[in-house]
Amino acid sequence: MYHKASLKQLSQNLRSNMTREERHLWYDFLCMLPQRFKRQVPVRRYILDFYCPSCRLSVELDGAQHYEPEQLTYDRQRTKILSQEGIRELRFTNREIHENFYGVCEKIRQVLEEIERGPFPPL
Template identity: 45%
Template sequence: MDNRFRIPKNSSLMTLAKELRKNMTLEEKKLWYQFLRTYPLKFYRQKVIGNYICDFYCPSVRLVIELDGKQHYNEEDAAYDRERTAFLESYHITVIRYYDGLIREQFGDVCKDIDHIVKDLIWTRN
């Protein structure tokens, strides 16, 4: 892989990331234990990328999945999310976001959507 896209990591966030893995939200637990943990491609939980901790990351297709609660829908947090997404995209990482309510109410559709996106990324990046 081209070194321009080598993903930086802020090691000082590792302890916090480990703590977040131990204390996942109900929606994160559901997505992890009922889908991503056994997905054919490896996903990581609470992955440190740069100065950010991403909910889920699949390195083989460079995909970040973020689960957003209500706190992400005010202007200040939305601006932070845009900045974070721009940083990740600068490393050729695709970012997808799902509202927590979708995990609770349309879990099967979210899983199908993720699977479709992963397969599309495999196709377009090979």
């Protein structure tokens, strides 16, 4: 996968300045999973909030700005491009992190298990 070198500095800055919701999801769940996630990963022209390379799974947390029409269009295009790269994207709102943290974690866990099982059931 290719990414612009200019995103490297931005991704490092974002890792140093995670939102409260990103810190909560990272420190209280993702960093403890057996599947290794990385934070603020440049992929193509985007920066993924959390990315598990082995499962090709991106987990994105959306703040209020993601409800603006321009941002919705941008997010749809981004999801399409990432999908073409073979990356599955899960999106959650910051509100979901506050109000249903365990539900968010369970959904991520379910998707990871689904991915690891693969398209065919075990014999």
